[in-house]
Amino acid sequence: MKNGKAAFTLPGVLADIPTHYCPGCQHGVAQRLVAECLDELALSEKAICIGSIGCSVFIYNYLKVDSVEAPHGRAPAVATGVKRARPEAAVFTYQGDGDLASIGMAETMHCANRGERVTIVFVNNTVYGMTGGQMAPTTMVGQRTTTCPGGRCADNEGEPIKMTEIIASLGGTAYAARVAVDSVKHVRAAKKAVRRAFEAPLNNLGLGFVEILATCPTNWKMTPVQANKRISEELIPYFPLGTYKNLMGEQAAEGTEVEG
Amino acid sequence: MSGYQDVIVAGFGGQGVMLIGTLLAYAAMEDGLNVTYMPVYGPEMRGGTANCTVVVSKDDIGSPIIHLPKSLIAMNRPSLDKFQPRVQDGGVVVVNSSLVDMALADTARVQAVGVPANEIADSLGNTKMANMVAIGAYAQLTGVVPLDVLKASLKKVISPNYAKMIPANEQAIQAGADAVRA
Amino acid sequence: MSTPGERVLIKGNEAICRGAVDAGCQCFFGYPITPQNDIPEYMSKVMPNLGRVFVQAESEVAAANMLLGAAACGIRAMTSSSSPGISLKQEAISYMGGTELPAVIVNISRGGPGLGDIGPSQGDYYQAVKGGGHGDYRQFVLAPGTVQEAYDLIGKAFDLAFAYRNPVMLLGDAIIGQMMEPVTLGSNKETESNSPDLGWNLTGKGQRDPRLLKSLHLTDGALAGHNLRLRDKYASMEKDVLFENFLVDDAELIVVAFGSIGRIAKSTIRKMRASGKKVGLHRPITLFPFPSRELDKLAAAGKRFLTIEHNLGQMVDDVRLAVRKHADSDFYGQMPGNLPTPEDFEQPILAALGVNS
Numbered sequence: 001m002k003n004g005k006a007a008f009t010l011p012g013v014l015a016d017i018p019t020h021y022c023p024g025c026q027h028g029v030a031q032r033l034v035a036e037c038l039d040e041l042a043l044s045e046k047a048i049c050i051g052s053i054g055c056s057v058f059i060y061n062y063l064k065v066d067s068v069e070a071p072h073g074r075a076p077a078v079a080t081g082v083k084r085a086r087p088e089a090a091v092f093t094y095q096g097d098g099d100l101a102s103i104g105m106a107e108t109m110h111c112a113n114r115g116e117r118v119t120i121v122f123v124n125n126t127v128y129g130m131t132g133g134q135m136a137p138t139t140m141v142g143q144r145t146t147t148c149p150g151g152r153c154a155d156n157e158g159e160p161i162k163m164t165e166i167i168a169s170l171g172g173t174a175y176a177a178r179v180a181v182d183s184v185k186h187v188r189a190a191k192k193a194v195r196r197a198f199e200a201p202l203n204n205l206g207l208g209f210v211e212i213l214a215t216c217p218t219n220w221k222m223t224p225v226q227a228n229k230r231i232s233e234e235l236i237p238y239f240p241l242g243t244y245k246n247l248m249g250e251q252a253a254e255g256t257e258v259e260g
Numbered sequence: 261m262s263g264y265q266d267v268i269v270a271g272f273g274g275q276g277v278m279l280i281g282t283l284l285a286y287a288a289m290e291d292g293l294n295v296t297y298m299p300v301y302g303p304e305m306r307g308g309t310a311n312c313t314v315v316v317s318k319d320d321i322g323s324p325i326i327h328l329p330k331s332l333i334a335m336n337r338p339s340l341d342k343f344q345p346r347v348q349d350g351g352v353v354v355v356n357s358s359l360v361d362m363a364l365a366d367t368a369r370v371q372a373v374g375v376p377a378n379e380i381a382d383s384l385g386n387t388k389m390a391n392m393v394a395i396g397a398y399a400q401l402t403g404v405v406p407l408d409v410l411k412a413s414l415k416k417v418i419s420p421n422y423a424k425m426i427p428a429n430e431q432a433i434q435a436g437a438d439a440v441r442a
Numbered sequence: 443m444s445t446p447g448e449r450v451l452i453k454g455n456e457a458i459c460r461g462a463v464d465a466g467c468q469c470f471f472g473y474p475i476t477p478q479n480d481i482p483e484y485m486s487k488v489m490p491n492l493g494r495v496f497v498q499a500e501s502e503v504a505a506a507n508m509l510l511g512a513a514a515c516g517i518r519a520m521t522s523s524s525s526p527g528i529s530l531k532q533e534a535i536s537y538m539g540g541t542e543l544p545a546v547i548v549n550i551s552r553g554g555p556g557l558g559d560i561g562p563s564q565g566d567y568y569q570a571v572k573g574g575g576h577g578d579y580r581q582f583v584l585a586p587g588t589v590q591e592a593y594d595l596i597g598k599a600f601d602l603a604f605a606y607r608n609p610v611m612l613l614g615d616a617i618i619g620q621m622m623e624p625v626t627l628g629s630n631k632e633t634e635s636n637s638p639d640l641g642w643n644l645t646g647k648g649q650r651d652p653r654l655l656k657s658l659h660l661t662d663g664a665l666a667g668h669n670l671r672l673r674d675k676y677a678s679m680e681k682d683v684l685f686e687n688f689l690v691d692d693a694e695l696i697v698v699a700f701g702s703i704g705r706i707a708k709s710t711i712r713k714m715r716a717s718g719k720k721v722g723l724h725r726p727i728t729l730f731p732f733p734s735r736e737l738d739k740l741a742a743a744g745k746r747f748l749t750i751e752h753n754l755g756q757m758v759d760d761v762r763l764a765v766r767k768h769a770d771s772d773f774y775g776q777m778p779g780n781l782p783t784p785e786d787f788e789q790p791i792l793a794a795l796g797v798n799s
Contacts, residue, residue: 044647045646045647045648045649046646046648047646047647048515048644048646050511051656057658060654060656063652064647064651064652065646065647065652066644066645066646066647066652066653066654067644067652067653067654067655067656068510068511068514068541068644068654068655068656069537069541069654069655069656069657069658070507070510070511070537071507071510071533071534071537074503074504074507074510074533074534077499077503077504077505077507077508077510077511078507078508078510078511078514079511080497080499080504080508080511081469081471081507081508081509081510081511081512081513081514081515081519082511082512082514082515082644083511084469084495084497084508084511084512085468085469085495085511085512085515085517085519086515086517086644086645086646088646089515089644089645089646090646106500106501106503106504107500107503107504107507110499110500110504114497282451282622285451285622286451289449289451289624294623294624295451295623295624296621296622296623297451297621297622297623298617298620298621298622299620299621300781321623321705322705322706322707322708322709322710322711322712322784323705323706323708323709323710323783323784324617324621324623324702324705324706325617325706325781325782325783326783326784327783327784327785327786328783328785416451
């Protein structure tokens with residue numbers, strides 16, 4: 001790299017190993033954003049990562065920080081215990097939609113409502129990935145999965161849960177935003193949101209929450225390009241991007257800041 | 261077992277039976293004895309009586325729950341009806357004769373002593389101290405703990421906010437003891 | 443914090459709290475359920491004043507997972523509940539067993555199955571000593587018989603949890619929790635286990651390599667190796683077996699009973715001794731590890747056995763296994779829903795002695 005500028009360097013906190021993610025999966029982008037924020041905020045030495053259950057579980061192999069594995073859905077409760085035991089640590093969870101919005105709904109909402117000074121990174125790909133593509137609480141109406149083979153039916157299974165809106169409505173939440181990583185513009189905005197989700201608890205304002213809409217080409221039975229397109233065409237219209245709550249003194253106009 | 265005594269203290273809720281049970285337990289502890297205090301709750305709490313069991317002994321204590329007690333303090337009639345048949349032969353039964361007809365006492369089998377606890381407490385200015393009269397009578401009859409230790413333990417069971425009530429309660433304990441002194 | 447040597451008259455539930463506070467418990471995570479409510483109530487008053495943590499969780503599930511988080515940090519932490527709530531905690535207890543985290547769980551057990559009642563019961567023996575949650579793990583189980591033991595054993599529970607890096611359960615019941623006895627305080631001490639770095643716990647990595655605490659072992663043979671190492675750890679716990687023998691030397695029949703039932707049986711035995719019956723008591727204080735070696739020794743000396751429990755018969759399985767080379771054990775089960783008294787055990791003991799009455 002004698003005469004050029006490095007276009008891509010590995011964040012120091014990110015392990016230089018191949019991931020287990022499928023081609024086109026956006027967990028890799030999501031975890032990289034987390035890694036970049038840990039580096040930029042100089043948090044790696046005091047960070048404690050709470051792993052969850054699902055494709056997200058191996059986050060602890062990729063981030064070179066202290067980590068503990070939580071039972072399915074319980075990461076926000078484990079994070080509560082860690083943060084209360086070690087208030088000086090920068091504590092964050094990394095969870096998928098089944099983990100966070102289904103089995104862990106109670107833990108997630110109460111963690112936010114108590115205003116635990118932790119960060120929740122929520123990767124929403126509308127499907128249970130690791131167990132083989134079953135219906136998730138965020139599966140779109142009409143979306144076929146292995147447990148709604150005819151497509152999700154609102155009458156029978158309800159409508160997809162909008163977590164960021166719910167979390168933003170709780171008193172203990174200091175920051176809540178929904179982002180996507182399907183375009184350069186969205187990735188840049190996503191990075192900003194992830195960073196704020198870390199800054200909010202570090203500034204002792206409350207919980208930081210960021211939902212990242214992400215692809216799962218394998219279980220969507222799409223090519224990576226088709227899957228990426230689905231984000232903008234199908235998911236974003238139902239799950240609008242934007243900052244839903246921000247106590248850090250910036251304008252929190254819906255849909256403007258992080259998308260912009 | 262030496263120095264062994266057990267008692268069921270029973271009455272209406274609000275008569276302070278748990279309080280004098282606790283007082284007896286504190287006094288026993290202060291006197292250097294082993295003691296257990298067992299509040300009874302669950303199904304037995306219904307039906308008009310609140311009760312607790314206190315066991316006092318120089319040795320370590322086995323059961324804190326006593327089906328056939330050596331003694332009984334019955335502050336009302338349902339308590340006497342329920343527990344008198346279980347008292348061991350020759351056991352001491354302190355009966356609050358202000359509220360219970362002494363004809364109900366099984367004097368042939370147990371050593372029943374009537375104490376007009378409410379009247380005595382009234383005469384001292386506060387009916388609520390009937391429980392203290394009864395425990396004073398009981399301590400005098402059984403000698404389970406010295407009266408002065410019982411009185412000195414009042415500060416353990418009466419909250420500091422009500423510390424001014426302690427002298428009157430000491431008087432009630434003494435009056436109960438005097439009422440049964442032979 | 444208690445003054446060493448201070449003598450107080452307190453409930454078992456309060457003794458557990460004061461024992462835990464004296465032992466340096468830094469975090470308590472609770473949820474209301476009868477008959478253990480005195481514990482979270484006491485802790486909510488005391489812990490914040492000491493600059494320590496009290497959280498009323500949204501569920502027993504969450505409380506146990508908060509405990510997992512604090513334990514992963516190497517902090518002395520505990521939760522308490524009663525039977526139905528303990529069922530909900532089993533998920534986290536299994537993970538803590540697999541992850542080898544030092545955590546203290548108190549079960550002031552009540553009658554079951556299901557909602558049962560709020561009275562005493564020993565129906566959770568199997569759940570406590572055979573793992574309770576999924577997978578092949580064990581937890582240390584301590585069963586106090588007195589309020590003093592409740593104070594002493596909660597302190598020991600923290601020591602054992604850190605010595606073995608393993609969950610430890612204090613198994614009491616509504617009798618131990620609700621009764622008052624004099625307790626001498628101050629013997630429980632905070633040890634070095636609340637120091638920042640124990641060599642395995644999460645502190646934020648600082649300048650060292652990152653640490654990972656997990657129970658997932660997917661590579662070939664990794665889980666087998668892990669579980670065999672756990673087996674050896676569980677076997678090594680035997681050196682910390684605790685029990686009480688009472689009048690066993692000349693006894694023909696030994697009653698085996700734990701916790702509150704052990705002490706109630708002691709009253710029965712004293713009474714029967716007075717009429718010349720040669721009966722003794724063996725009261726296991728650690729239920730896991732079980733005092734099998736001691737029971738085998740007693741069996742080899744020709745003793746006969748009667749196990750008395752406040753359930754349909756659970757510990758009796760372990761007694762039979764322990765004495766199987768030389769003897770068997772009869773069983774008498776008092777049913778939860780009835781408060782056991784010394785008189786209840788007289789006929790079963792006479793029957794086991796072969797005395798007709």
